[in-house]
Amino acid sequence: MDFKAISDRGLVLLGCGKMGSAMLAGWLKGGLAPGSVHVIDPHPSEWLAGTGVSVNGPLPAAPAVVVVAVKPQMMGAALPQLAAMGAGETLFVSIAAGTTLATYAEILGPRAPVVRAMPNTPAAIGRGITAIIGNARASAADLGLAEGLLAAVGQVVRLEEESQMDAVTAVSGSGPAYVFHLIETLAAAGVAEGLAPDLAMRLAKATVGGAGQLAEEAAEDPAQLRVNVTSPGGTTAAALAVLMDPEAGFPALLPRAVKAAADRGRELGK
Template sequence: MKLNDIEERGLVLLGCGKMGSAMLAGWLAGGLSPSAVWVIDPKPSDWLQGRGVHLNEEVPASPAVVLVAVKPQMMDDALPQAADFGGGKTLFVSIAAGTSLARFERALGPQTPIVRAMPNTPAAVGRGITATIGNGVAGEADLALAERLLGAVGQTVRLESEDQMDAITAVSGSGPAYVFHLIETLAAAGAAEGLSPELALALARATVGGAGQLAEDAEEDPGQLRVNVTSPNGTTQAALEVLMDEEAGFPALLRRAVHAAAERSRELGRG
């Protein structure tokens, strides 16, 4: 399946919240015709209503792609609406957290090509990263098309097994919250050392954002970047001796945090 199949047969977007809107904006900016997109959303935003897409209208009989972007708790209502498209002619792409390929196959039929994806919130600014995995009948062309659609909001990576999705959720799915908390706590620590809260927050935001960009762009790995800015017996080394403590520092805390998130993801998947 190719991108021009979408122009000919249409793309149905089930749910258009922040993530769905970010993807739609990327598709339209990339040249996809609004007339090729059908959006089903019970509470469309003002932004969505001005995009020129088919909004809550009757959808095509055999769309090229159905992208499921509803919240997990709405899945029981959403899947029956899409059941008629199951069976093999339509590619399903899901960005719904905690919804397995097996659950989609039960609702849509085992011959339905399905790609499960886990994006993260920086997708809202085109800086996300999305992990993908297809079911047994999703071919290379299906995966490539899904990745091209998801690439509108950032990078994509392909998994070897659906079992990896819980770890992906814990690292990149939940990861932005860890970084936001780092900014909070770094700013609070700066204020405790005498900076105004406003100045401390501005410094923390810019420092984390800039360091993240440097880590993404640099050829060196993050460990080497850390070494590059750590002078022997200097201020950075003094701080890192605290942060890198194996029992009370970042290594232990993040292992526990990521494991807790992965375990919770597994529990939700079983539910």
């Protein structure tokens, strides 16, 4: 993306943990001038020292963008210090889970354009996916700017309503943890069948990683890919009979898990 507008007025990154660091690395690699970036973080990581960005220094009065990347429980203490930037000239992009657009309006005032986003942890390797939704003050240009910034760490999709964010959080935001647990349990099952732990884990990681990439790149949908690898009466069919059981398999288990995550997201947003 063209970083000129940001470079001229500056970008403030509030919080530079794993997700903030991943985004910052993507922006710098994409050509954002380090001198235009202002990081606020009480415990900055050592790698920031070599990037050329400003860390915990003076801030521009009206930067082009403020990216809020602190944990939700830190929001109450962190965001009010930027309330003076809520006059309408600065776009706020938030990746804080559970913090609603209404909450931003209460803290920043009604004139601040805000884009709420939900990325996920594969952003750390540029393979994330982020869903975004803007408030009434966010223009098409604001949404485009937010999308360009978030595209530095993966794909970006736009939502029609903020209420969809809880489902997004439950599917893609929390989803990597479900996949990591699948890898854990698949490897453990291999050990139970006689494989050495290191070999079982290597097989599980490569299988899940490769299958995920194939699912993204193949012309067929995942259901057809499943059929392609399943011979009638074969080994895969035997396993799928267990995993696809309507009462105890994935069709029953995953909806329960996703609903639990979505319900918790709604609770946190109140």
